[in-house]
Amino acid sequence: MSRPRPFNFSAGPAVLPEPVLGQVAEEMLDWHGSGMSVMEMSHRGREFISIYEAAEATLRELLAVPREFRILFMQGGGLGENAVVPMNLARTGKVDVAVTGSWSRKSAAEARRYADVQIAAEAFSPTAQWRLREDADYVHVCTNETIDGIEFQELPRIDTAPLVIDCSSHVLSRPINWSRVGCAFAGAQKNIGPAGLTLVFVREDLLDRALPICPSAFNYKVVAEHQSMFNTPPTFAIYVAGLVFQWIKNFSYAGKTGLAAIEQRNVEKATLLYAALDGSSLYENRVAAECRSRMNVPFYLKDERLNDAFLAGAREAQLLQLKGHKSVGGMRASIYNAMPLEGVQALISYLQDFEKRHG
Amino acid sequence: MSRPRPFNFSAGPAVLPEPVLGQVAEEMLDWHGSGMSVMEMSHRGREFISIYEAAEATLRELLAVPREFRILFMQGGGLGENAVVPMNLARTGKVDVAVTGSWSRKSAAEARRYADVQIAAEAFSPTAQWRLREDADYVHVCTNETIDGIEFQELPRIDTAPLVIDCSSHVLSRPINWSRVGCAFAGAQKNIGPAGLTLVFVREDLLDRALPICPSAFNYKVVAEHQSMFNTPPTFAIYVAGLVFQWIKNFSYAGKTGLAAIEQRNVEKATLLYAALDGSSLYENRVAAECRSRMNVPFYLKDERLNDAFLAGAREAQLLQLKGHKSVGGMRASIYNAMPLEGVQALISYLQDFEKRHG
Incomplete structure (x- = not known):
């Protein structure tokens, strides 16, 4: 593929490593x-x-x-x-x-x-x-x-x-x-x-x-x-x-390799995303801090009338499958092992940009 | 691939259509x-x-x-x-x-x-x-x-x-x-x-x-x-x-299309192979004619000491996975839908050639 692949936040089946x-x-x-x-x-x-x-x-x-x-x-x-x-x-x-x-x-x-x-x-x-x-x-x-x-x-x-x-x-x-x-x-x-x-x-x-x-x-x-x-x-x-x-096994990150490197990156991805949600006045994650998942980050727009606009804009920004599970509504970003840091950064940029326009 | 693929007679998982x-x-x-x-x-x-x-x-x-x-x-x-x-x-x-x-x-x-x-x-x-x-x-x-x-x-x-x-x-x-x-x-x-x-x-x-x-x-x-x-x-x-x-659905053969075409080719493949086995003095299929499978053709070398030589020669001739199931021994050619007529013809040529050399 010549153009970069979109970032895929599906809860599963989910993104796989591109080299694989x-x-x-x-x-x-x-x-x-x-x-x-x-x-x-x-x-x-x-x-x-x-x-x-x-x-x-x-x-x-x-x-x-x-x-x-x-x-x-x-x-x-x-x-x-x-x-x-x-x-x-x-x-x-x-x-x-x-x-x-x-x-x-x-x-x-x-x-x-x-x-x-x-x-x-x-x-x-x-x-x-x-x-x-x-x-x-x-x-x-x-x-x-x-x-x-x-x-x-x-x-x-x-x-x-x-x-x-x-x-x-x-x-x-x-x-x-x-x-x-x-x-x-x-x-x-x-x-x-x-x-x-x-x-x-x-x-x-x-x-x-x-x-x-x-x-x-x-x-x-x-x-x-x-x-x-x-x-x-x-x-x-x-x-x-x-x-x-x-x-x-071959993955390396922040001076670590293998599962330790994957875990380190997962911690950083999740920390960045939760901080962005907690720091906003448009979005909220409702899970207690001590049991927040590093993998699946459900969040809600406080004004749910903006949901469709949020999802449409996300697709345009090449951020896929962010809709929450039908039983709980809202949004969900699944940031499994194969989601690069850049994907989370792109999502945060979009969250902030959308908030500026609609907050 | 530049060179043609070998013919794969595995009983399953088995050959799939190359275009797929x-x-x-x-x-x-x-x-x-x-x-x-x-x-x-x-x-x-x-x-x-x-x-x-x-x-x-x-x-x-x-x-x-x-x-x-x-x-x-x-x-x-x-x-x-x-x-x-x-x-x-x-x-x-x-x-x-x-x-x-x-x-x-x-x-x-x-x-x-x-x-x-x-x-x-x-x-x-x-x-x-x-x-x-x-x-x-x-x-x-x-x-x-x-x-x-x-x-x-x-x-x-x-x-x-x-x-x-x-x-x-x-x-x-x-x-x-x-x-x-x-x-x-x-x-x-x-x-x-x-x-x-x-x-x-x-x-x-x-x-x-x-x-x-x-x-x-x-x-x-x-x-x-x-x-x-x-x-x-x-x-x-x-x-x-x-x-x-x-x-x-798109398959065509002998003026037919779809499942009818696949079936027609399966009948011809099986007919050719059983005829070759029945006409030889080195090989035998032991199944009664009225219930012979069009898909799985087990056969035995009458001199089982030749089994290893038969399989080694088959591999050299690019005919793969012909060994019979361990519970019954001998050989087995599975000729599923995706096996082309040419695969069966190549197998028959090898059968006849091997018989000439060892019969």
């Missing part, structure tokens, strides 16, 4: 002299196995995933996992869920198909105040609420039962404290790659608790035993994800 | 001036919705899918559907399965998690001889057994219960007689597009029979009500599938 897309295009008809597109490779052939193993190894290194955790490449997304997790882990039928926003509310509702669900919290709150059962099979937390713009800055420390985290919308944006986690899952379509791939990290001692009605293709133990190839995995999405992992 | 791969590469960084890759688009945005609607409409037209069938774009593949089908349809817990090969055997085993399964047939046989129950929820048939190379040339006519067909490995290679079908499913990775997309065609009167333990993301009714967007669908795979549908 370029490499995918280049290798489309012939991956590494194999004479095949990655889409055309048998998942059991040596070419794809090498792609798969490299992706898994890079991911394990980036997130410092301990040896006792298995990494599974699955399908069905976060909403699929809302059923797959209890089918795999709700052995005695007791699940505690902290409801901190739209996603955890959906998780609680779906888990009720398989278990007695206790709501541990009705909103973001200190873990010490949660209602937890000593005999729960697990505690479910959504560590970044994409719609509400709420993020746990630190993982809750739960002593009653294994912690399951839905980290779909901030995975790989920061490290994970594995000592506090039993199982983590993430749809790929925000920070990882194409929609249709779901990553699951599961501690080995949790592999043997599935309900008899758990489908084989979604049974963590079966998937782990088959190196994610019990059924045909989403091969092309795994390939793209592997390139994204490599891009993060 | 070229278009995907071209549009990778900027789909139709949108400034986004298809991978980066919100599934709810107008750009992706247009891609989705075009794909569905073309597919409906190609297969002449009647209005009373819903087309669902799902995830999990054929092995996932082995559980998803009974969770959606085994309302009274009685399922009849015709076991005609490896795939239907797996389907029967998985259905036992949810239902009492009766084996209607132990091998390919006339429907009149099948043991069927008047009160079964459905009858499951795999209409093309990828591993065994067995294909129903005509859909069984079942009067006792709705017929469910697993048509993963021959979908879109020939028409479907919808008057005999209640539900059909197909993993995409043979004739449709990238692995990770699963197509389900379901008659509307079957939408309301799910078991309470059926996950929402895999509940046909929920998926139908949300136009396959209850959870984020595998957007990029749907885009590629849509291009493949369009390629079939």
